[in-house]
Amino acid sequence: MFVQWVFLISSVTLISSKGLPERIVGGEEVSILSVPWQASLQKFGYHSCGAAIYSEDIVITAAHCIKNTDVDIYSVRVGSSYTFFGGQVVRVSRILTHEGHAKSMSYDIALIRLQSKLTMNSRVSAIPLADSSPESGSPATVSGWGAVEFNKELSFALREVDVDIMDQKQCLRSYGRVITQDMICAAAPGKDACSGDSGGPLVSDGKLIGIVSFGTECAHPKYPGVYANVAELKPWILSSVERL
Template sequence: MYVHWIFLIYSVTLVCSKWTPERIVGGHSVSIEAVPWQASLLKNGIHDCGAVIYSEKIVLTAAHCVDSPDTFQVRVGSSISNFGGQVVNVLRIIKHEQFGRYYGISHDIAVIKLQTSLRMGCGVSSIPLANSYPRPGSLVSVSGWGRTRTYGKGSDFLLETTVAIVDQNACRNSYYGQITKEMICAAAPGKGVCNGDSGGPLVFNGTLVGIVSFGGICAHPYFPGVYANVAELRPWILRAIQRL
C-alpha cells in the first residue's frame, strides 16, 4: 500500500478511508537477485505492500500496511508480485506505538515475525539497518510493484529507480510542516514511489535507510516521497525484534 494525501488548511488528510498502495514511477525492471531483500506483503493472498527482509524470520514494513496477522503472508525470492518464490505465513506483528498520533503519518514502521524461517540464498537475503541517514543529494534506490503513474496500474514485475535525498527543511515546507525527524524524503524528476510501494526499501550503499511511507502526487517535484527514517527508528526496531 502507499499513502496518498491531499492538503487542506495546512493539514494532511487521507484521500481514501484506507491507506492506499504506492508503486514505482520512472523505474526499470529489476531481477530479485539485484534486490534480494525485497519482499511482497500479501493480504488475503494478493500483493498489497512491499516489505524488507531483516533476517530469516523477521521482515519490516510500513505500519499502515498491517493489521491482523491472520490476513497476511510474505512472498520472497520472486520478481513477480503474485507468483513464485517462497510464501510464508505471518505469526506476529508489532507496530510502532506512536504510529497514528501525528496525523497518522509519523513512526510508520512495523516489525513482522514469520511462522517459519525463510530459505536464504540467491534472491533471498537480508539487508543491514543504517546507522545514519545520507546527506541531501545522495543517490538512493527504491524498488517495488506499485503504480507506474498516478491513477495508473501497478506493475506485475519488480521495478527499481534511483532518487536523491531531499533536505529535511525543504521536504517539511512541501508538506506544510508535517515532516518529523522519524521521516526521510527522497525525489527525482519523473521518478519516485506511488500507490502499492509502501513498506518497501530505500537503500543507500547496501544499507536500509528508509521504508516507503507516503507522498502527495506520485513523482511530483514538489511532493517528495516520504519514508520512515530507519537510522532514527533503529533502536525501536531492535527492541521490537527482541519482543517478538
Template sequence: MFVQWIFLICSATLASSKWIPERIVGGQSVSIKAVPWQASLLKNGMPHCGAVIYSKKVAITAAHCDDETAIFSVRVGSSNRDFGGQVVNVLRILKHRRYNGASYDIAVIKLQTSLRMGAGVRSIPLANSSPRPGSLVSVSGWGRTGTFKKGSNILLETTVTIVDQNACRNSYYIEITKDMICAAAPGRDSCQGDSGGPLVFNGTLVGIVSFGDDCAHPYFPGVYANVAELKPWILRTIRSL
C-alpha cells in the same frame, strides 16, 4: 540541485492537497537477485504492500500496512508480484506504539517459519546514519507506475535523491518529523502499493516507503520512515519477538 523547483508552493495549494499512502514511477524492471531483501506483503493472499527482509524470521514494513482483521503472509525470492519464490505466513506484526497515521510509520513482522536464504533471498543491514541531502538512493516495489495507473506485475526499481529536511517540511501541510526522511527526483517516485518497501543507500536500509502526495508530484517529495532514527526501536522490538 533540483531542490528549488520541488519545494516552492503556496500555502493555499498545500491546504488543498490530498495526502495518500506512498506509492514505483519512472522505474526500470529489476531482478530480485539485484534487490534480494525485497519482499511482498500479502493480505489475505493478495499483494498489499512491500516489505524488507531483516533475517530468516523477521521482516520490516510500514505500520499503515497492518490490518488486525486480515491474514498476512510474505512472498520472497520472486521478481513477479503474483507467483514464484517462497510464501511464508506471518505470525504477528508489531507497529510502533507512537504511530499516528503519519509519524513512526514502521512495523516489525515475525514470520511463522524461517526463510530459505539464497541468491534472491537475503537480509539487508540497517543504516546507522541517514544519507546527506543530495545522496542518490534506490527504491523498489510492485506498486503503481503512476497516480492513475495499475500496479506492476514485475519488480521495478528507480533512483531518487535525498531531500533536505527543512525543504521537505516547507512542502507539506503535515509535520515532517525526525523519524521521517524525504527523497525525490523529476518523474521518479514510489507509488501506491510500494508502501513498506526499501529505500537503500550503499547496501544499507535507510528508509521504509511511507507516504506522499500523488506520485512523482513536482512539489511533494516521497516521505519514508527514517531507519537510522528508528533503529533502536527496531532492534528492541525484534528482541522482544
C-alpha cells in the same frame, strides 16, 4: 499495497488515500537478484505492500500497511520478481507496529515475524540497517510493485528507480509540520515510489535507510516521496525484535 499516498489540502493538513494501490514511477523492471531483500506483503494472497527482509524470520514494513492485525490474513512472498508466483511464501506469526503511529503519520514502521524461517540464497537476503541518516543529495534506490503512474494499476513485475535524498528543510517547505525527525524525503524529476510500494525499501550504499511511507500523488514536482527514517527508528527496531 495500501500506501498512505496523500493529497495536500493545506501546508499542514493531509488527507490519506490509504486504499489506493501504488507502484514505482519513472523506473525500470529489475530482477529480484538485484534487490534480494525485497519482499511482498500479501493480504488474502494478493500483494498489499512492500517489505524488506531483516532476518531469516523477520521483515520490516510500514505501520500503515497493517490495517488488520489478524495474522491469518497475511503472508509474505520473497525471492521472486513477481507478486503472484515463484519464490517462497511464508505465513505470518506476529505483527508489531510502532506505538507512536496510531495517532499520527510519524513512526510509520512495523515488524512482522514469520511462522517459519526463510531459505536464504542469492534471491533472498537480509539487508543491514543504516546507522545514521543519509546526507542531503545522497543517491538512493527504491523498489516495489506499485503503480507506474498515479491512480493506475499495480505492476506485477518488480521495478526500481533512483532518487536523491532531499534536504529536510526543503521537505518541510513542501509538506509543512507534518514532516518530523523520523522521516526523510527523496525525489528526482519524474521518479518516485507510488501506491503499492508502501512499506518497501529505500536503500543507499547497501543499507536500508528508509521505508516507503507517503506522498502527494506520485512524482509530483513539488512534493517528494516521504520515508520512515530507519536510522532514527533503529533503537525501536532492535528493542522490538527482542519482544516480537
